[in-house]
Amino acid sequence: MRIDVKAAARLLEGQDDILILSHGHPDGDTLGCGFALCRGLQKLNKRARVECADEIPDKYSYLWREVERPDFVPRFIVAVDVADTKLLGKAFESRYADQIDLCIDHHGSNILYAERTLLDASAGATCEVIFEVLKALHVEMDAQIADCIYTGLSTDTGCFRYSNATARTHRIAAEMIDCGADAAIINQVMFETKTRTYAALERLALDSLEMYFDGRAALVTVTQEMYRLSGSDESECDPIASLPRQIEGVLVGAMLREKVDGTFKVSIRTHRPVDAAALCKRMNGGGHPRAAGCQLEGPLERAKEELLSNIKAVLEA
């Protein structure tokens, strides 16, 4: 059942011992949502904690500085920024898939798996929706919550760069800065800092750059071998996905990321008028109009062939 912000707030008001789940391979939005909501509920004297199926990278540790992690048997489960139970991560999918009481999300592709879903696909980040829920719960904002919400806004919109950064996104960002969000430091950590291993991986990936269809599509590949050579790993890979689309004339940029099992995770970034979600849907994936993803079988040449034939079809449409 779809519910609105007020109904979600009323629902949460009546609950306690609340487990909040982020998606696996966590990013700034799902974690910002999780810890902002958790801190907000704790400020209302509820027991709540955040869990993630995968390890959370250290760079996010400022998100839970002032968030407690109480032990309890969950009586209510909320998934934040999780469009599909598959995205909870393997361990959590089997444990929680049919037990989610409330999902709060901004992905138009949400499969409505939860008992109740608060979905606002016009939000640039799920943190915008969490902000509204916290307001409806009359939670007093503080610097910890502001850091969390700001992180989601900034990371999901490429630091306010993409079309999903709306006037509302900017207004919430302004309020979060007024509440003490350390915006410049957060952006420095999220966008301005390249580890030496990432810098090496980026160089290797860019060496693999290939252009197709008169320069309208560009592909980079990240292989397990590149992780070994650079000392990097999959957790550092995400920013590379946006590089191919930056080259002038490119409408579809793609990153093929080799998994340990030999399959490929594909990240698509597009410019108008190409719909990334529609392109990925052809390959059983999904996402947003300008950023989406899917999985393809290996080996690399087979994955590329399938990807390119779908890109071709979309460019010709």
Added chain:
Amino acid sequence: MRIDVKAAARLLEGQDDILILSHGHPDGDTLGCGFALCRGLQKLNKRARVECADEIPDKYSYLWREVERPDFVPRFIVAVDVADTKLLGKAFESRYADQIDLCIDHHGSNILYAERTLLDASAGATCEVIFEVLKALHVEMDAQIADCIYTGLSTDTGCFRYSNATARTHRIAAEMIDCGADAAIINQVMFETKTRTYAALERLALDSLEMYFDGRAALVTVTQEMYRLSGSDESECDPIASLPRQIEGVLVGAMLREKVDGTFKVSIRTHRPVDAAALCKRMNGGGHPRAAGCQLEGPLERAKEELLSNIKAVLEA
């Protein structure tokens, strides 16, 4: 004489045949200011036009789509985002240096050369100040003005990434998006598009990367030879200045850019606690706390030596 927003608006209200000057080697803020103010004054039925000593790159052409360029003998001259008459560019410095009636700026280093100066060093971009002047003039905002103001906000704050992007910056951005600013397209043009020649120049410049002082300083050099090899030129150089600071542990990132006359233009980007403006002041330059610049004599080794001895002094302070 320093004046406030209201006084600047009253002053402009009483004038006509207004020439607006941007700084030379123009950027998104000085041009956004110029064309926003020009369009605003034209909407108040005044004659006004923008001039720049240097050629304006084509990518900015959307800023004057709906701005007229009437011919008249100026009776009032406004400089926007110009901290020093030297920055007007050679041709304009000799012609206009002692004739500027009003300067509107956000550089703390402004030398107060104009008859009257509206200076707000807390503004992330001079476009924030222009926005307030247009409000005080009761100019009705439109999509053209919104594109101009948004461009200044976005380009001068690294797309809202740096510490100069305040709550006010975000609130004005929100209002500009509501007024029709095409934010995503502007950011795509300003931040997301690499020409093939720029991409080649970037690769050459990164090959010159040197680290000093236990990795706390990083230098890249851009030479005339690199322009020849890449097919690029100085107009594409700016984004390279921010790359050295991105490497983890770097507090001072510098780009040395070889000019045709063999001197070097130095662009400094710092992280807290290093003050870029103070560093550049030691070398007769200036700017902002995190981004500043200066000129050094060649040859390259001499320029590097002078730069490094000043960086060393600042790091040891």
